[in-house]
Ligand code: ADP
């Protein structure tokens with residue numbers, strides 16, 4: 001398709017002012033422009049917008065862009081109009097008159113791109129207008145941005161997204177492109193199924209940030225560990241330190257200042273002027289360390305942030321990836337450093353249990369936390385774990401703490417095999433809590449009722465305490481020997497990767513450091 005890609009390049013240069021496509025952009029643009037469906041996974045900042053904006057301008061008629069965020073629509077449309085593109089949006093922020101003007105332009109076919117909120121798209125009135133465009137051959141394509149909003153198990157679920165599945169029925173010849181920056185394997189399949197994009201070509205960009213070194217240490221004396229890290233490695237560089245609470249942000253910033261670090265606090269509870277001033281100083285000056293809650297960072301584009309540190313566990317792997325991704329945007333060596341402790345996990349689990357949400361919401365939160373703890377407890381390459389979460393397989397990186405100095409491990413092969421066997425014997429229908437009861441020989445009501453006190457795995461794991469079993473199960477999930485079925489109460493099921501271990505062809509190692517603190521606390525409790 002040389003003619004097509006030439007005109008894609010022409011649009012890229014003359015409309016958007018860029019000289020070359022990045023990564024997968026060119027292939028995606030070519031595929032969609034020639035009428036193909038696409039499912040695009042690209043990290044934030046990767047350049048998703050051009051993937052539908054360029055084909056929108058190459059194809060006859062108006063492209064319909066479904067977007068869940070009013071602010072985002074606004075920014076995109078302003079930028080497009082600035083570049084001379086005929087773009088508009090329809091959402092609840094428009095008054096009736098402006099909305100009518102946009103609808104008229106849509107009807108006339110004079111729009112290149114129209115951004116709409118999903119609930120607007122699904123109104124009979126709007127669908128009628130789309131029918132008209134279709135019947136006059138002026139419907140260019142559908143772009144579904146933030147496609148993970150269709151996932152019921154994600155944090156951004158938008159029920160209206162489910163209705164987008166009618167598009168291929170009603171407009172079978174119009175190409176669709178779904179885009180997202182956050183989709184683990186399960187979410188990806190959910191997008192494909194629910195949006196009926198099973199046949200769509202998939203474009204998966206790498207989420208790897210090779211210049212970021214990942215380091216995760218166990219908390220001992222976190223402040224001392226933090227100041228040691230900064231003094232040793234980044235005494236005069238810009239960095240971000242994330243804390244969970246506003247109070248901890250302020251205390252940590254004050255303490256760092258006493259230690260001679262150029263630290264400033266940032267959280268949503270500070271007056272607007274103070275936040276703006278701190279943010280400006282961070283952007284302008286060379287060596288500000290911003291101590292912040294997650295309120296800080298969205299849309300901050302400072303290329304030379306040398307480190308991102310976490311003094312508390314982030315909420316999820318996705319959160320960790322987004323937050324650490326603010327380091328080293330210039331491509332030069334940078335570091336993601338985190339201090340964590342078993343106490344943090346207990347605290348976060350309690351916060352989830354005590355939160356307002358539904359049982360299902362809590363179950364999701366607990367699972368997200370488990371997956372994250374799987375990463376911090378890992379004994380092998382951190383990057384491999386992180387990328388595996390995004391469905392990417394890779395070799396050990398040589399640029400994370402576990403690669404650089406492999407942690408001490410204990411052999412949990414036998415325990416892991418018992419765990420797998422218990423999953424199997426109970427019919428792959430139960431969550432870790434129940435399985436641990438069975439392994440430890442606890443005759444709970446549920447264990448007795450399901451007849452699990454009579455099976456061969458009952459009580460075979462009484463030598464390990466509950467916490468240790470939790471670690472074993474968490475690592476079985478993290479290493480994908482076991483999958484979590486969200487649709488069935490987080491039931492654990494065996495995957496193909498469990499086979500070598502069950503056959504005795506693989507070993508299963510766990511970190512010793514965690515073990516030590518645990519057996520110590522057990523002894524003192526005894
Ligand atoms: P995403 O939606 O994936 O987070 P955007 O589409 O907002 O990413 O693009 C991120 C930034 O990269 C924007 O500033 C955009 O202008 C820029 N960008 C995207 N593609 C290119 C390209 N081919 N050449 C130069 N800059 C690009």
Ligand code: ZN
Pocket residue numbers: 380381382383384396397398399400401402403
């Ligand atoms: Zn590594």
